Amino acid sequence: MPGSLTAPSRHGKADPWVRLFLVALATPLVTIAPIARSNPPTKVAGWSLLTFTEPHMGTEFTIRVWAEAGREADLPPVVKQAFERVRDLEVALSDYRPDSEINALAKAPAGEPVAVSDDLYAVFETAGRLTTATDGAFDITAGPLIRLWRMSRKNNALPTPEQLAPAKARTGFSNLVLDPDEHTITKRIEGMLFDVGGIAKGYAADAALRILKKGGFPQSLVAASGDIVVGEPPPGEAGWRIGIETLELGHDLKDLQTVTLVNQAISTSGDTRRYFEYEGVRYSHIVSTKTGLGLTERIGASVIASDATTSDSHATAVALLGPKEGLQFIRNHRGIECQIVVLRDGHEAFLRSDGFPLPPGSQAQKESAVAPP
Numbered sequence: 001m002p003g004s005l006t007a008p009s010r011h012g013k014a015d016p017w018v019r020l021f022l023v024a025l026a027t028p029l030v031t032i033a034p035i036a037r038s039n040p041p042t043k044v045a046g047w048s049l050l051t052f053t054e055p056h057m058g059t060e061f062t063i064r065v066w067a068e069a070g071r072e073a074d075l076p077p078v079v080k081q082a083f084e085r086v087r088d089l090e091v092a093l094s095d096y097r098p099d100s101e102i103n104a105l106a107k108a109p110a111g112e113p114v115a116v117s118d119d120l121y122a123v124f125e126t127a128g129r130l131t132t133a134t135d136g137a138f139d140i141t142a143g144p145l146i147r148l149w150r151m152s153r154k155n156n157a158l159p160t161p162e163q164l165a166p167a168k169a170r171t172g173f174s175n176l177v178l179d180p181d182e183h184t185i186t187k188r189i190e191g192m193l194f195d196v197g198g199i200a201k202g203y204a205a206d207a208a209l210r211i212l213k214k215g216g217f218p219q220s221l222v223a224a225s226g227d228i229v230v231g232e233p234p235p236g237e238a239g240w241r242i243g244i245e246t247l248e249l250g251h252d253l254k255d256l257q258t259v260t261l262v263n264q265a266i267s268t269s270g271d272t273r274r275y276f277e278y279e280g281v282r283y284s285h286i287v288s289t290k291t292g293l294g295l296t297e298r299i300g301a302s303v304i305a306s307d308a309t310t311s312d313s314h315a316t317a318v319a320l321l322g323p324k325e326g327l328q329f330i331r332n333h334r335g336i337e338c339q340i341v342v343l344r345d346g347h348e349a350f351l352r353s354d355g356f357p358l359p360p361g362s363q364a365q366k367e368s369a370v371a372p373p
Contacts, residue, residue, distance in 0.1 A: 007369075047235045048072050054080050056086045057201055065212060065236050067266040068217040078215030082208040082222070086249060089207060089329055090268035092119055093200045095143060095193070102194050105185060106143070107117065110192075113177075113184035121183050123203055130313050130332070131134025131173040132330065138317040145292045153276045154296075162294040171289060202227045202312025209308075222308075226308055226315075229308035230264035240350040241318065242266050244302050244339065259357045267311035269319045270300025270341070286319055297325060304356065305336045314338070327351045 025204075050064045050072065063082060092101040101120050106113045116124075125139045144167035152159045159167075170191040177186040199222040209229050212220040218232040221240055230240040243256030256280050259266065275284050275294065283294035301318035305311040314336060318326035323340045330338040330353050337356040342349045 007171050014153055021229045023321045029216060030177055044189065044235060047359070049234070050281070054083050054086075057090050057204065057224070058096070060223075061204070061208070062221075062223040063208065063212065065217045067217060071216075074215075075217060078212060078217060081215070084212040085207050086204045086224075088211065089119060089200065089204045092117055093196050095195050095197075095204075102196065105187075106193050107270070108187065109189045110190045113179065113182065113186045115182070116185050118183070119145040119203075121178070121185070123199060124179060124185060125180070126203075126309060127196065127313065128173050128176070128178065130317060133333075134321060136172070136199065138313065139171065139173055139289050140194050140196050140199070141175065141192055142171050142287060143195045144191070144290050146195045147193060149285075149294060150286045150290065152291055153283075154303055156276060158278055158283075159292060168292060170291075172296045188299065192304075196331075198269070198310060198316030199313040201225050202229070202265065202308035204308070204346075205265070205308040205312075207231045209251050212293050224308070225263065226268040226310045228259050228267070229311075231263060233262050238262075244268070255356065261304065264304060264306060265308035265311040266302060266304045267308060267315040268300060269300075269312075269315035288320060295319065300341045301326060302339045302341075303336060304328070304338070311338065315349075322344065323349075327353065 002012065016320065022170045030134050044066075046069045048067050048069065050065050050067060052065075053060050055061075061083065063079055065075055065079070078257070081260040091097065091099070094100045095102055097103065099192065101117060104238075105114050106122070124140070124319075129140070130138045131140075145164075148159050148163055148167045170193070175188045175192060177188065178184075179186070186306050205222040205224040205227050206229055208222045209220060209231055212218075212222070213231055219234060220232075221228065221230045230244060231272065233239045239262040241258050241260050243258045259346040269286070270284075274283055281296055283296060288295060289295065299319055301315045303311045303315040303318060305314060314330070314333075317340075318330060318338055318340060320326075321329055327340055330336055337353045339353075342351070
């Protein structure tokens with residue numbers, strides 16, 4: 001039986017509905033223990049598979065590396081650098097940390113250009129392009145709406161129109177001015193808040209993988225919640241096998257729909273345990289910029305791209321756009337593939353872009369890709 005590495009949903013806990021599993025061929029079962037720094041290595045004909053985990057960004061970051069025999073001792077310092085890079089990005093990008101760079105930007109006076117780090121600028125620049133492409137569905141300036149929604153969930157009550165109106169007024173990427181020459185960001189209005197939860201973990205995973213490759217370990221994988229980015233294939237394999245499990249398929253590894261990736265990333269976004277029900281309606285933790293409320297449609301999106309920054313942000317965007325519009329959005333972008341799962345009346349419907357890779361003869365390949373009504 002191939003081994004597996006479970007990757008919980010992007011917001012921390014394992015999603016009971018849509019999960020990503022990493023399947024490492026010809027290895028025993030590997031589980032991610034909380035705060036475990038490393039697991040015993042797995043040996044395969046002159047190679048060792050080593051696994052390291054650390055808590056960052058509100059979840060577990062896992063690094064798996066195939067090291068040639070004799071190079072195992074060289075790996076821990078490189079892994080340490082990778083985790084330190086993730087930690088530094090958390091300090092810059094976390095809206096939960098009062099001392100973060102992103103919160104310093106939020107507190108800066110409107111109209112005053114703020115010089116920011118290369119990382120913060122890159123995340124905002126990338127996010128801004130996606131905001132434009134999705135007509136505002138994906139928007140990292142939705143912090144006021146997300147903060148309001150967090151309080152509503154805590155109080156088990158929907159936000160009122162009187163609460164939503166000022167939150168929406170302080171939301172909108174058009175209220176920012178980015179200067180690529182000076183690397184500054186200027187807020188046009190006061191009271192803006194930022195939330196990069198739909199892109200930051202992917203960006204951090206990419207950064208960690210680059211360090212592993214630069215350190216001489218290209219056959220590596222970095223998993224950050226629902227985002228997985230991989231480098232060169234494991235020894236003797238065509239690539240890293242990723243499985244996408246849904247409730248319909250169950251939890252048996254042999255039933256997993258799998259894709260094989262090399263120097264690519266896959267992310268999943270969708271309905272998780274973070275929800276609450278109000279007057280018989282289930283509201284997701286994913287907040288719509290149009291309504292200011294959590295999504296009510298049970299939707300999950302798995303996106304494959306060349307990097308995790310792209311797969312992470314685009315998976316979030318697809319969930320926000322909805323199945324039909326989200327699928328068309330992906331079809332309009334070359335080099336990105338997507339599978340969408342919608343749960344309606346207890347049944348799952350699948351939509352896939354034409355290039356979404358599926359193994360020949362798999363159950364998933366046999367399913368219809370017709371859009372649900």
